[in-house]
Amino acid sequence: MNNTLQTIFNHRSIRKFTKEKLTTEQIYTIVRGAQKASTSNYMMAYTIIGIDDEETKEKLATITGQTYVKDNGHFFIFCADLHRVYNQASKTVQEKMQVNMENTEQFIVATVDTALAAQNAAIAAESIGLGVCFIGSIRNDIKRVDEILQLPQYVIPLFGLAVGYPDQKPEQKPRLPLDVVYHENKYDHNLEQIKRLISEFDQQIRSYYQKRSTNTRTNTWTEQMIRKYCEEVRMDITQFVKDKGYNKH
Amino acid sequence: MNNTLQTIFNHRSIRKFTKEKLTTEQIYTIVRGAQKASTSNYMMAYTIIGIDDEETKEKLATITGQTYVKDNGHFFIFCADLHRVYNQASKTVQEKMQVNMENTEQFIVATVDTALAAQNAAIAAESIGLGVCFIGSIRNDIKRVDEILQLPQYVIPLFGLAVGYPDQKPEQKPRLPLDVVYHENKYDHNLEQIKRLISEFDQQIRSYYQKRSTNTRTNTWTEQMIRKYCEEVRMDITQFVKDKGYNKH
Incomplete structure (x- = not known):
């Protein structure tokens, strides 16, 4: 098995990190790795927000209920972003773009672009000896995360990625046959x-x-x-996504 | 730069493959690699459909307008799938699950799970000397793809992945700063x-x-x-996704 497959097959989520912070070089390697992923129609429809401000981390940890959102080497938030493209257009052209922006097709494009980039980031991080954990629970209070990060229209915080030096050796969780x-x-x-x-x-x-x-x-x-799907969870997401300009017609 | 980073940083989409087919071992390595990706709440909310039937490939190539959808070593279609979980429940429990299934939150969960797995598949394939190209254009006629693959409720064909031995050496496309x-x-x-x-x-x-x-x-x-966003594209996706049971309220 080659080294890349070893990295992929050795994955386990890390939920306890040492206090060591990532260097700028490590952060850039991870982000540049993310950027190398394929992207639909060359849109690169995502923004990655790196969080090292302690106060912001504290707020996010409270929302997620997960201490490793603040206690890590670096915290990334992956956002679906079509604002960048929209913003390159004049007001008149923006009006023409509207019908596409509001189509679920573009929500798929932006969400898939973001996740492909994020998985590259995860593999890049693991390949240099770091551990990672994806954090979907930033969607526990997506409106608050949206405010904290000051996200404009057409930008949705999809998930976080906690990265750092592992301070635990968890078992690997089995996968479906x-x-x-x-x-x-x-x-x-x-x-x-x-x-x-x-x-x-x-x-x-x-x-x-x-x-x-x-x-x-x-x-x-x-x-x-079954238990998870019987409890109502994050019921504000449908409306939030619509308010951000997606999934409208 | 380690071998994994080299694989990631060397990525370019391959649109011309030799006639050599993937072995079952290669296919399984790619799928098992995909399965190792992180998954939201352990849902593994995706199904990967491998296509080697020539007639099916021909149909898909026509829909996508891309010859390398049939001329490759193997073609994968990555589907967001909550049907598997839904199907594990009794009729009464399914009724309780409904309100969650229809929330955009679950569409995000399934789409992100699928894309994380797919990027692992892509990296795994590239690490063993294969080339890949993501194929979003299966969404050109998503209803037809849905019929061809006989997808049940809560299963959405998001994108394809053409894999094979590269028969071209394209330049690497630059990324945003x-x-x-x-x-x-x-x-x-x-x-x-x-x-x-x-x-x-x-x-x-x-x-x-x-x-x-x-x-x-x-x-x-x-x-x-701007040109792309000014042309209406795949305007049936919003309704299709709703008809499949997602993004409803």
Whole structure:
């Protein structure tokens, strides 16, 4: 297995970092790595905001409920951004652009561009000995994050990425069986087979949770997923995204 | 620079492949690499569909207008998928889940999960000597792609990934200056500085397009972006995504 595959296959989320801060060189390597990702129609429809201001980190940690949002080597927030392109146009041209900007197509473009860049950032960071953790919980109070970062129209804070030197060695979390996730030529509607594979995975996960060194628990993947989807979560996101100018018609 | 960074920094999209097909081992390495990416709340909210059936490839190539959608070593389609989780629940529980499924939050979760996995797939492929090209143009006729792949409710075909042995050596396309894309602690509202940096980039791009070996042209990044946003594109996506059960309230 080559070094790149080793980096990819060795991934685990790190939730405890040493106090050591990233150097500017490390930050730039990560950001430049992110920029190398493919981008839809060359739009590069994202902005990455690096947070090292302690007060801002404190606020974000409160919103997310995760201490490693402030206790890390550097914190990045990945934002979908079509404001940059919009802003290059005159008022008259902006009016013409409006109908596209408001189409869900452009929300897909910006979200996918941002995530491709972010995964490159994660791999780049891990390749130089750093650990990472994606932070979706900045969406716990997306309006507040929007205010803190002073984001203009057409810019949405999608997720954070905490980066730093690992101060823990967590087990690697299993993944769904390949045959559940990978289908051939069309969607696999063999529900019996899929359910059987997921059921085997559920047993594996129950045993993983019981054996792991921290935060042991007893439920299965299916139980976890169903519980999560039965609790209403972040119900303000649909309206927030619309208010930002996306997904409107 | 380590091997992983070299892989990341050496990326260019490949649009011409040799006739050599990927082996099953290569396909599995790519898919397992994809699966190692971080996933929101452990949802793994994606399905990857590998296409090697020639007739299906032909249909997809027609939709996308890109010959390398059929002429490659393997073609993958990355789908956002919450159907898997939904399908694990009983009818009564599904009704309880509905309100979350229809929230844009879950569309973000599934789209980001899918893209993180896809970028891992791309890097994994490149690390073993293959070339890749992301294919957003499957969304040119997303309903037709949906039919061809027989996708159920809550599954959306986001983009393709053509993979194979490169049969061309394209130049690397420049990226926006780091200071345009990377901001510190809050969104950078210094428009004058951003516009100046983009203007310099525009000159660089004009010169890149004039000099590159194929498909030379004369416009700038800004001109390209504005032109693209002034033409209505894929206007059926908003409704399609809603019909699939997402972004509804």
